[in-house]
Amino acid sequence: MSLLKINALTKSYENGFQALKSVDLEVREGEILALLGPNGAGKTSLISATCGLTNITSGTITVGGYDVVKQPLEARRQISLVPQEIMLEPFEKVITTVRLSRGLFGLAPDEAHIEKTLRRLSLWDKRDTRNMALSGGMKRRVMIAKALSHSPKLLFLDEPSAGVDVELRNDMWRLVEELKEQGVTIILTTHYIEEAEEVADRVAIINHGDILLVEEKADLMARLGKKELIIELQEAAKEIPAGLADLALSLSDDGLKLTYSYDAKQERTGITNLLSHLSDAGMRLKDLQTHTSSLEEIFVSLVHKDEDDNNEKASS
């Protein structure tokens, strides 16, 4: 079942800039979705619209069936947000800051829960420290502790790995896994494909306010399993030798390069077969290369295609 449903959402800021162009997105209960996109893609705008931090220009957003504009209380009760920027009252103590978040959600004080949360984030020893005396990484953890203080169903992590060292990042991904096991639905934003790959169940790619793709990570990875074998020839070939025509083979325009696509995860890749055919056909090989297409490439090609489309639109 979808916990979050975004329908034809557009967002234009006061200066007229359109940050979101008719976004549709559904997030299933209990999944981890990575929202992947470059700077200025509209990730934060999407989150802000859902959490009630900005006015929606058009379209609808529902959380657990509640419209965030028409039934804000019911919708917001389920949501928690860790913003991209660290924003904390400098003079407050860590524990007061976290208690405040819980209280704002109308929940009775629960010191056991607060302690558990602070301990999980290695902040228990710092509970009486003022926020301004914390390091950047600690501050980010306080932001997370605040968000977890009221046990949300839907958690937004806006660029959780920014300004965080490797160890803390790994721990954060473990935390994300734990939360998922507890049934929390998580949407996190990132600039890095590896991060999406590491933690997400599904990946949504966003650029210029458009969602370009939403796909199961596994499917995406399968697409990534595609490899290419590039064969450089000593002498230019005029055509692909007969007998190899039914293989996924292409010849470059100058006739010096054969490219063979195959699935590296398959038991039989057909490479032996191909090479013996080539030798039978009397072709002499100069060099061999293999090449894996990565999520990076898919991402870059999608983003570029999107940019080209936009340029075409702009020039026409």
Add this chain to the structure above:
Amino acid sequence: MNYQAIKTIYLFEMNRTFRTLVQSILSPVLTTSLYFIVFGSAIGSRIQTIDDVSYGAFIIPGLIMLSVLMQAITNGSTGIYFPKFIGTVYEILSAPVTTAEIICGYVGAAATKAFAIGMIILATATLFVDFHIAHPLWMVIFLAITCISFALFGFIIGILARNFEQLNLVPMLVITPLVFLGGSFYSISMLPPFWQTVTLFNPVVYLISMFRWSFFGTADVDVVISVAAIIVFMIVNIFIIYRIFATGYRLKQ
């Protein structure tokens, strides 16, 4: 009503005050003491009684109002301005709280603080002057509604202010002159007729007159008119705050 959320905001705001308790109390008490020494004792001894009240006692309601209005506005405005300034307002905006709950928490705390300072100044006054309060219950009620309505007004300023200058503009440039010209140190009837008429456009005149009535039983303006005026002011402020939260003006992009 989400009482837990109201309580949370209220206590959080009150705690902020307790952290700077000495500063919060010292400054108004010191200022008022100076007024009493200068106006009440030094100059006041040469001024006749006004409406059978000694000059030292006569200025008490006005002095309390001066501090209370400043405090209510400043507390009301900083309470929301700082979260806006440092960004922590995101939490209030994304929490499941209604405008009414936000008002009760923030404005309630600001008004409480202003009320407490009013009472402290009153206590300070007893050190300098002998006086008797004619209608103590009304005095408390009037002080409370003044604190609440001006804390509401301050809250609006806190949301609308784009910088610190704007935040301080209204209390410094508007409230101080209005209080000084509002009959804090004299009775309106002491002015020439023309200025008496002009003064009636000063809202603070009604406040001070109302408040002074609760002390001494005499007023420049009918108390009923004063009370009606302050209640209208309060309702207008509440209405404006509701509009601000409904539209997100200066709160949401």
